[in-house]
Amino acid sequence: MKKKSLIFYFIMLMLICQGVPWASAITEGQSAAIVDHCDTIREDLKKVQKEDARVRVYLGGYYETILTKFVTPLNVRLVENNLSSADLVENQNDFAAAKALFVNDFVTYQQGLEELVGMDCKKEPEKFYDNLRVVRQKRKVMTQDVLKIRSLTSAHIRLVEGLKGRL
Secondary structure: OHHHHHHHHHHHHHHHHOOOOOOOOOOHHHHHHHHHOHHHHHHHHHHHHHHHHHHHHHHHHHHHHHHHHHHHHHHHHHHHOOOOOHHHHHHHHHHHHHHHHHHHHHHHHHHHHHHHHHOOOOOOHHHHHHHHHHHHHHHHHHHHHHHHHHHHHHHHHHHHHHHHHHO
């Protein structure tokens, strides 16, 4: 029974989240749903907040390890041996920039989510909904950052394999 009600509230949250981008106000039904399920929505958002923080710590550490234990030392070693590759250096710079952007975008997202969780959605359902839409957009940006870093990691592996073939 608990699982069914949790699924119901999650579906309600997703329906609320999927607003029409050109609409400026929420419908009365959406407003009523937000007010009726405010506590559950806020609890679900707190869970998302906690899980996202864990993911950020994991991914941030993972990306830092890739950069400091693999990408940078390899490029330093290649420069020391006069085997430097412009593509590898460019990829390192792009990776470092993408990692910094990920961190900044995640902080912005977390701040927006923190503000959203702290709102009283029973008193201000329209403002809550508008902030929810903003936070969803910030989360999409963060997702794009992760995809960019994955792409750069894959590109770096291909570049290293190509270098290995030339040596």
